[in-house]
Amino acid sequence: MTASVLEMKGIVKQYGGVYALRGVDFTVRGGEVHAILGANGAGKSTLMKILSGAEQATAGSILIDGRELAVSGPRDAKRAGIHLVQQEVDTGLIPSLSVAENILLDHTVSAGAWWHSPKRTVEQAQQILSRCGFSLPLKAKAEELTLAEKQLVLLARAVAQDVRFVIFDEPTAPLSLTEAAALFELIASLKAAGLGIVYISHRLPEVFAIADRITVLRDGSRVWEKRTDQTSPEEAVAAMLGRREANQADERCRRAGEVLLEARELRIGHKVKRFDVQLRQGEIVAVVGLVGAGKTEVSRALFGADRLDGGEIRLRGKTLRLRNPGEAIQNGIALIPEERRLQGILVEEPVKHNLTLAHLKAFTRGGFLSDKAEREAAQSLVERLGIKTAGLDQPTGSLSGGNQQKVAIGKWLLTTASVFLFDEPTKGVDIGAKQEIFRLIKELADEGRGVLYFSSEIDETLALADRLIVLENGRTAAEWSRSEWTTGRITAETVMYYMSGGNHHGSSAAG
Incomplete structure (x- = not known):
């Protein structure tokens, strides 16, 4: 039997005046794994949302075996045999339903039955799990599951359908090594059964282990496509980044002072396996990693927002046990x-309240807030930071993204904070x-002051940092000055x- 062919031709996606996709062509055949690579914001997830019906293209067409599809929603895609295993697992599950009911959800809805047998549902779900090689508590509610278990439910649901093409969007992000190995075996069996697999991942070793072809997107365009056995991780990385202008890093030599903050062997849930950092006075240390690498988890733990499962935090040589x-x-x-x-901000509150929130005691006398003192302090920050606002009473949520971020930063400047943790601070802000x-x-x-700068933007970190730490899959992978x-x-x-x-792939890289 001839394998089916899924084609996306000239896909354009425009949000207002911004192009997320610029005429992208993409093809996947039955019986192959076609991986899509690209830096954050390259357009990978947007392309797959269009293919799965979650979003509609501004222009372009989708065809299976030469016949154009009308995909106006997820139901149309599923009827055509296209199934997306979502990256945001909670959006794909109904928390109050059991695991078995969630696995068979699409089947139950399409059947249109008024009643179904709970016993039969469990039996059918168990058969599907047996095919997958997974084990899950079928009678438990989805809301009781771990993140990894929720991902497995979505994988099992895909197998339960009469699918021809399956899209995996960063499927291993919440999975352990054992669970990821089981996933790869499942993908191999789906491929052997003639299904076409679209695989999106930032992780080069797994892409080169399971994919037959690789397409690279950059800035919303398809820039490169090759068979996996005819390329290398280094070549794929170069395609992802493209030609770059000379680094604009200045040649300053900032003199670092005494050690402010140390983190040793931090472990946080399944996201962070081991992280170490030392931050000195007057130093900017960038922690760079892809989405899901564990950056946010580290920043929150250092701020006392999440509990550590292991490791130690020291401030000026003193061990900290932060409870909140x-x-x-x-x-x-x-x-x-x-x-x-x-x-970071209280969106409904005025600019003045947000800017003084972290240091309210300085503007309080006898339990009463001094409006005059608060306004004077807030106005000085507005001028220092160049916050564009109609006035100090303007709701902070109505500011532009960049100005909201300035407020989120500015509220700390009135304090005596010595350590600043920035988590993706330029996300969604313009170049100015x-x-x-x-x-x-x-x-x-x-x-x-000491600055820890968590980011997925390589150029930004190279331009800004005194030292650079790479966080990959929850572990420190490299450190450079x-x-x-x-x-x-x-x-x-x-x-x-x-x-x-890429350093786990078996080849070498500079540094």
């Missing part, structure tokens, strides 16, 4: 989180705001290679 963010703040640790609207944020971070270091990239000993390609786990 309040204790971190008392010890002079500040966090600017990645999700600023959820965790980025430069202002970089200027502010350098000022903090020049004042003798500034002189090693300003002299060309390591490059952006080297950093991406280590970020992607």
Whole structure:
């Protein structure tokens, strides 16, 4: 029997005036694994959301065996035999239903039955798990599962369907090594059965282990496609990054002072297996890693927001046992989180309240807040940071993304914090705001404060940092000082290679 062929032709996706995809072509055949690589924001997930019906393309077409499909929603895609195993697992599950019911959810909905046998549902789900090689508590509710177990439910649901093409979007991110190995065996069996597999991952070793072909997206365009056995991880990384302008890192030589913060052998859930860092006064240390590498988990643990499962945190030589963010703040640790609207600012509150929130006691007399003192302090910060606002009473959530981020940073400047933790601080801000944020971070270091800068943006970290630590799959993969990239000993390609786990592939990289 001839294998089916799925084609995406000239796919364009536009959000307002911004292009997420620019005429992308992509093909996957039955009986093959076709991987998609690309840096964060390259357009990988957007392309697959269009294929699965979660979003509609601005232009372009989708065909199976030469016949054009009308995919206006996920149901249309599933009817055509296209199934997406989602990266955001909680959005794909109904928490109040059992594991068995979630596995058979699509089948139950399509059958349209008014009643189904719970016993029969469990039996059918168990048969599917046996095919997958997984073990799950079928009668437990989905909300009781771990993140890894929820991922396995989605994988089992895909197997339960009459599918022809399966899309895996970063499927191993929440899985242990044993669970990932079982997943790869499942993918091999699906491939052998004639299904076409689209595999999205940042992790080069697994891509080169299971994929037949690789397509690279960059800035919303398809820039490269090769058979896996005709290329290398280094060549794939170069395609992901493309030609780059000379690094704009300045040649400063900042003198670092005494050790401020040390973290030794940190372990946090399944995300962080071992992380070590030493931060000195006046130093900017960048922790760079791909999405899911564990950056946010480390930053939250250092701020007392999440519990450590192992390891030690020391501040100026003193061991810290942080039970909550309040204790971190008392010890002079500040966090600017990645999700600023959820965790960094109070969106409904005015600019003045947000800017003074972390140091309210300075504006309080006898239990009453001094509006005059608060306004004066807030206005000075607005001017210092260049916050564009209609006034101090404007709701912070109505500011632009860059100005919201300036407020999230600015609220700490009135405190005596000595350690600043920045988690993806330039996410969703324009180039002008980025430069202002970089200027502010350098000022903090020049004042003798220590900065830990968590980011997935290689160019930013090379331009800003005094030292660079690569976090890959929850472990420290490499560490370099500034002189090693300003002299060309390591490059952006080297950093991406280590970020992607290329150092586990068996070949070597500089540095």
